[in-house]
Amino acid sequence: MYLYDHPGGKYVLEECRGKEIGKYFYGAYSLDDNIKVHKHSFVAGKIMKKIAIAKLKLPMDIDNMVTFGGEGKGDGRDHSHELYNGHFKVTRKDEIFKGVYRVTFSNENNHYKIVLPGTSTFGRHYLIHSESQKVSRYYTICNSMNSEIYPVYINNIDRLIGNSRDEKLSLDNVDDITESLQLTIKFYEQSRKGLTRLLANVQDEDEFLVSKPMGKGLDLSADSITGTNLVFLGGTGVLPFLDFFVFLARMIISEKSPSDKIINNEEFEPFFKHSSFKVYAYYPNANEAVALDLLVKISDLFSHFKEEERFSFTPVFTRQGGDRLNDQKIYEFLDQASRASDLKNIWVCGPPKMNNMFQRLRKTIERKYEGSAVDIM
Ligand SMILES: Cc1cc2nc3c(=O)[nH]c(=O)nc-3n(C[C@H](O)[C@H](O)[C@H](O)COP(=O)(O)OP(=O)(O)OC[C@H]3O[C@@H](n4cnc5c(N)ncnc54)[C@H](O)[C@@H]3O)c2cc1C
Incomplete structure (x- = not known):
């Protein structure tokens, strides 16, 4: 064996x-x-x-997300299994939070759909690879961080909860096919090698390979998430979940105020009515808090509809006096959540210290709260 x-x-x-x-x-x-x-x-x-005993097939809508324009197309061979879709260059880098950049990868032969109504991209990622440096890393698909889309969500939620914005922006008006792929990436000063370092110092001539969306994604089948779900995130660890939280916001708008729908052909997911999500996000401080304004707005939106039981967001600023997690605190959160309904998923995506804590407690938690599953992204 x-x-x-x-x-x-x-x-x-x-x-x-x-x-x-x-x-x-x-x-x-x-x-x-x-x-x-x-x-x-x-x-x-x-x-x-x-x-390997099997190879996971990507859902159709993901497979259709990237369309080949030139490279590899039309030679009569099946390219569906291929990992990479051609060479990309970094054409733009914008610092959007302290140390966190929106990095634009472009390749004129590929076109991306950046607004997808379904759920199949959630929790999936691209593998970015530099052939010259032989380094690779996962970066999350996070379409809601896209520079065109982020303000649409902020505006719509603001308008709905009674803040002063007035335009009604619909995602149907956003040009959802682009040649460039925007990823949100934190650059660590201390990292000496690896892909993120390479991207931090990227040169015009550097080329990268980008995989098709990878990973198993979030399991959103009604069976596995009906009940209470807890989400513990740290720093840029919010990114793998952001599209999902935004999706929950779109769902509650469709349910409570259908004329304000952000995506016209949005369909309800069976899990939505019977599951709740409690999100704890640990950030150093508010200035370094990725997507904080959007996450706070989503939680305000649920409160506005008096549905805070279905989604709540608690940011904790650890360098401004907020308590970090420890075993006792984790069990307090879990006990409290399990009183309301069955505890289902405990999703974790944070710095190694946070992840390791859950890794260590995983088996005990799963035994103690029957039916729960700890998933460290
Ligand atoms: C599948 C996957 C995809 C990813 N995609 C991306 C991506 O697209 N872009 C990207 O930049 N990164 C990505 N990451 C990396 C990952 O999100 C970050 O490395 C990780 O979340 C740490 O983020 P950070 O450096 O911002 O956190 P830090 O700033 O180091 O930490 C965040 C906060 O957590 C606090 N903290 C530390 N330990 C604890 C604890 N025990 N209890 C409570 N709080 C604690 C810290 O005090 C701090 O306030 C991905 C990771 C995975 C697994």
Whole structure:
């Protein structure tokens, strides 16, 4: 059994069983403080392909999200399995929060749909790869951070909850097919190598490969999220969930005030009426808080409709006196949430210290709260 042949030991495989392991496989993340980040070799990739039991097929709407314009098209071969869609250059970088940049990747041969009505992109990511430097990293699909779309959401919610904006902007008016892909990326001063460092110092001639959307995405089947869901996020860890939270905002608007719908052909998802989401986001301070204004507005929107039980957002500013999580606090949150209805998902996406804490408690939590699942992104 490969468990015993794995050069990184069996612990890693056991901990990853049934999980999405791309981020560990491609490097840049460690499962545990005691395990060094490992960059898998070409040979490891071949072994993985040999022992894989199946390959996940992307939902159709995601597959259609990227359309080939030139490269790789029309040669009669099936390209659907290919990871990369051509070479991209970084054409723009804008600092949108302290240390966090909106990075625009462009490739005139590819066109992206940036407004998708469904849920299938949520929690998925692109793998960006530099061939020259041989480094890769996951970055989240976060369409709501797009420079054209973000203000549409802010404006619409503001108008609905009675703040002064007056235009009614619909996403149907946003040009949703673009040649460029905007990703939101935090640059860490201390990082000396890796893809984020490369992007921080990107040169005009640098080229990158971008994968099709990857990962298993959020499981939004009614069975798995009917009940109370807790979400613990840290810093840019809000990004993998932002499109989903915005989607919840669109749903509550469609339900409570249908004439104000932001997307006309929006359809209700079966889970929406019977699940609630309590979000705790840990930021150093308000100036470094990615998407804080949008998240606060979404929570104001639910309060406006007196539906704060269905979505609440609590930001905690750790450098301004806010308490970090510890075991006791985590159990307090879980106990409190489980009193209202069955605890379902505990989603976590934060800095390693936060993730490791949940990794350590995962099995105990899942035993204590029957039917719950801790998922560390
Ligand atoms: C699938 C996936 C996709 C990702 N996509 C992106 C992306 O597109 N762009 C991007 O920039 N990053 C992305 N990341 C990276 C990830 O979101 C961040 O590395 C991580 O969330 C840390 O963010 P940060 O550096 O902003 O946090 P920090 O600023 O280091 O920390 C945020 C806050 O958490 C607090 N904190 C630390 N430990 C604890 C604790 N135990 N309890 C409570 N609070 C604590 C800190 O005090 C701080 O206030 C992705 C990660 C994954 C897994």
